[in-house]
Amino acid sequence: MPVLAFTLSPESLGKLHDALVCLGKFSEAVCIEAVHDKLTLTALNSSKSAYASFTLIEKFFAKYQFKGTGANPSREKFNCKIYNKALLSVFKGRATDPMREKDTAIERCDVTVEDGEGTGKSRFIIKIACRHGVLKTYRLTFESVSPMHALFVKESAGNVWSISSRTLREFVEHFGPGTEQLDIYFEDGRVSLTSYTEKIMSGNEVLKQPLHTTIAVDTLEFGEFHVEEKLHIVISVKDFKSIVSHASTINTTVKALYSHPSNPMQLTYSDEGLLSEFILMTTGEGRGASAAPNSRANSKRPASRPALEATPSSKKPSNPEMRPPSTSAALSLNRDAAPRSKVSRPSPPPPQPSIQTDALFFPEADDDRRWDPVNSDEEEDEMLLWDAGGNSVVATMNSGKGLQSAETQSQSINGLSRINAQTNPDASLPQTQRLAPTQRLSGIRGMFDD
Amino acid sequence: MSTHDDSDHGPPIFKAVSSSARQLFQLLNCIRFAPKCQVQISNEGLRFAAEESRVMQGIVFLDKALFTTFNCALPEVADDEADSVADLPNFQVSLSALLETLQIFGATEAPSARFSRSDADGYISNVRRDRPNAFSNQALGMAGICRLSYTGLGSPFGIILEEAGVITTCNLNTYEPDNPEEIPFQRDEMQVKIIMQARWLFDAISELSSTSPNRLDITASPTVPYLSLAATGHLGSASMEFGKGRELLETFSVAEKWTQSYKFEMIKAASEAMRLASKVSVRGDEQGVLSLQFMVEVEGGGVSFVDFRFVPYLREDDEDDGSEENIGSDYGNIED
Incomplete structure (x- = not known):
């Protein structure tokens, strides 16, 4: 007897496929959560810095039926996790173009989920x-598995903007x-969207050239x-692009909500019966006081820490093989590099903001600390918090790994990290410099003038 | 072989000219699963046979009608008719080198995304790649000439390609023939014969390959679902049923339910032929040997045939390892 049964029209099948493609850019697995009136698909990336979710409400389906096993189905939940690759190959994009595959056009799609616990008959049947x-x-x-949801506290997010998805796509193309x-900055009635890459040096060799593209937009382009x-x-350009490329397939309005750097940013938009929500971790100008990283051990939620640390580390292009490449190559390499750099990264000492000014011109060997997520420890409780849905099974997912690496990192004091630096070529690289975009722009100009 | 002594000097026993290397390439590309292929020259044409592990065999017959000239001066055989078949020039040649040679002028696009019919090429994908296309060199009259020659035992297989004044001469080393027995297909004990569009089979196999399965189960039955292909991989299982037999299957003669399993990778190796061909005849005999005959419509009219044979997995009904059997029965239960 199926726990869940729903029917999709060819049209919504195409939309589901688009959503899955988008989720696939965040994680290789999709978590599916069904309740009596909606189905939620979520993905959380491996560094836990980005979370994507699509909620399909009843209207999206031709038929939707959730039969709980207990007495009160309206309060029950069904959770599962499936490899996106498997789902994508099933819901291939064919449905969207009836002209192309006329002969094999899909007429309908029935999905049922049978969950016979322990009997080996649990299957997601399409x-x-x-x-x-x-x-x-x-x-x-x-x-x-119970899915992990990122929490976003709307009340604390004072900054709001909304913009048409089509307009946003035009920006992203540049x-x-x-x-x-991607740096988002507002001053004098203009919004500057700056996509940039830091310069990476290895000795005298430039591994990665700095590149900045700024788009200045009048606030009139925005709805709200x-x-x-x-x-x-x-935020990360890659995540932002993933979102925009999906949003632009729909003519909709994307709404962004955020508070301060190193607090999450929420991006939402909706289509008929399909609600999309993304939560991205942000970095930027630090605001909080510089508390020593050791104090992190006191945190109530150790699992959430690596997520925060991971935010910058996933963006840190510390891979020596990385050249100023084409977008796709950079993205894939970056993805590979993320876990490695996370491990080899020494425990960051407290940041010293004064170095930042001329850092672009004086590559130093050991300024990993720039990659330290901004030290706004006072506000940490508002950061990405993983709601396990009240289920302790959550540890079987990524959080287990996260805990481990959190321990490793807190134990690896500078002495240990120096050993790393010798054995691991990644760690010995001078790290990318971090500067506020305004300063950097002027810096570049000066460099080329020489 | 009598020609052995004068093999280096004598006139070629075989010469043929084709106006399109592309045609030859397309057909031979269907059996590129093996590194070498067996070539047999006869008065009717060239026969290329590739095989793998004695359980899969692919045969391409290049009829002399495909060539503009076809001269075959077979060594005179004393009036002993029975021996003549055995004495046909017979040798092995590297198939990959042969294919490489034939497409030296870019006879076809790189066969990269062979199985994934990518989503990006919306414009091209209306046309099945390698099928007659209004913008092909062939249609635009830009094709060159391809000459094949073979002098005799021990001599190389010569290919001369000429296109727009550029001449490429390739001599492929020939190897001692290795005469594997053909996979026996009992025509008189045939249990299944289905003729359908090759397209359906191609779609089915590419669907099923998404679960990266090891084994393909083919079931044919005289009632619904007529023909069903099923595969199980580590991501789950998938099955394709052709429920409305009459509309999909041109010829369908199945006396009783017939189920056999084959190695998925092998059937998938025939997918190039499935993609190229217009029709396929699926036949199965009593022992479970599967024969797939593909009818390929060649550019410029005429048809060629590409033939595959597969030996099934042994069906050990009682002593099979438990897991596989369980999966098999699992199907049955859910299906009901």
């Missing part, structure tokens, strides 16, 4: 009926290829706009 009576049946295995970070002036907020 039946696709095509023209000419061809019936494709897929029985996918799934893992029964972002330089291979750039990694309430943003604190002169506030730099930095």
Whole structure:
């Protein structure tokens, strides 16, 4: 007896496919959560700095039925995790173009989930009926895990803007290829969107050239706009592009909500029956006092720490093989580099903001501390918090790994990290310099003038 | 072989000219799963056979109608008709080198995304790659000439390609023939014969390959679902059923339910032929040997045939390892 059964029209099948493609840019697995009136698909990236979720409400489906096993199905939940690759190959993009594959056009798609715990009969069953009576049946295995949700406190987010997804796509097209970070800054009625890459040096060799692309936009382009002036907020270009490329397939309005750097930013938009929500970790100008990293051990939620630390580390292009490459190469390398750099990164000492000014011209060997997430420890409780849905099974997911690496990092004091620096070429690289974009722009000009 | 002594000097026993290397390439590309292929020259044409582990065999017959000239001066055989078949010039040649040679002028696009019919090329994808296309060199009259020659035992297989004044001469080393027995297909004990569009089979196999399975189960039955292909991989299982037999299957003669399993990778190796061909005849005999005959419509009219044979997995009904059998029965239960 199925726990969950729903039917999709060819049109919504195409939308589901688009959503899965988008989720696939964040994580290789998709968490599916079903309740009596909606289905939620979520993905959390491996460094836990970005979270994507799509909520499909009843309207999205031709038929939707959730049968709980207990007495009160309206309060029950069904959770599972499936490899996105498997789902994507099932819901291939064909459905979207009936002209192209006329012969095998999909007529309907029935999905049922059978969950016979312990009997080995748990399968996510997808039946696709095509023209000419061809019936494709897929029985996918799934893992029964509670999803991790990122929490976002709307009340604390004072900065709001909304903009048409099409306009946003036009902006994104101008972002330089291979750039990694996106700075959003508002001053004098203009919003500057700066996509940039830091310079990476290895001795005298430039591994990565700095690249900055700034788009200045009048606030009139935005629908709603309430943003604190002169506030730099930095997110990952890659994540932002993933979101925009999905949003632009729909003619909709993307709404962004955020508070301060190193607090999460929320981006939302909706289509008929489909609600999209993304939560991205931000960096930027530090605001909080510089508390020593050791104090992190006192945190109530150790699992959330590596997520924060991971935010910058995933963006840190410490891979020596990395050249100023094409976008796609950079993205994939970056993805590979993330876990490695996370491990080899020495425990960061407290930051010293004064170095930042001329750092672009004086590459130093050991300024990893620049990559330390901004030390706003006072505000940490508002950061990405993982809601396990009240289920302790959560540790089986990434958080287990996160805990481990948190321990490793807190133990690795500078002495240990020096050993790392000798053995690991990554660690011995001078790290990318971090500067406020305004300063950097002038810096570049000066450099070329020489 | 009598020609052995004068093999280096005598006139070629075989010469043929084709106006399109592309045609030859397309057909031979269907059997590129093996590194070497067996070539046999006869008065009717050239026969290329590739095989793998004695359980899979692919045969391409290049009929002499594909060539503009075809001269085959077979060594005179004394009036002993029975021996003549055995004495046909027979040798092995590297298939990958042969294919490489034939596409030296870019006879086809790189066969990279062979299985993934990518989503990006919306414009191209309306046309099945390698099928007649209004913008091909062939249609635009830019094709060159391809000459094949073979002098005799021990001599190389010569290919001369000429295009726009550029001449490329390739001599491929020939190897001692290795005469594997053909996979026996019992025509008189045939249990299944289905003729359908090769397209359906191609779609089905590419669907199923998404679960990266090891084994493909083919079931044919006289009632619904007529023909069903199923595969199980570590991400789950998938099955394709052709429920409305009459519309999809041109010829369908199945006396009783027939189920056999094959190595998925091997069937998938025939996917190039599935993509190129217009029709396929699926036949199965009593022992479970599967024969897939593909009818390929060649540019400029005429048809060629590409033939595959597969030996099934042994069906050990009682002593099979438990897990596989369980999966098999699992299907049955859910299906009901």
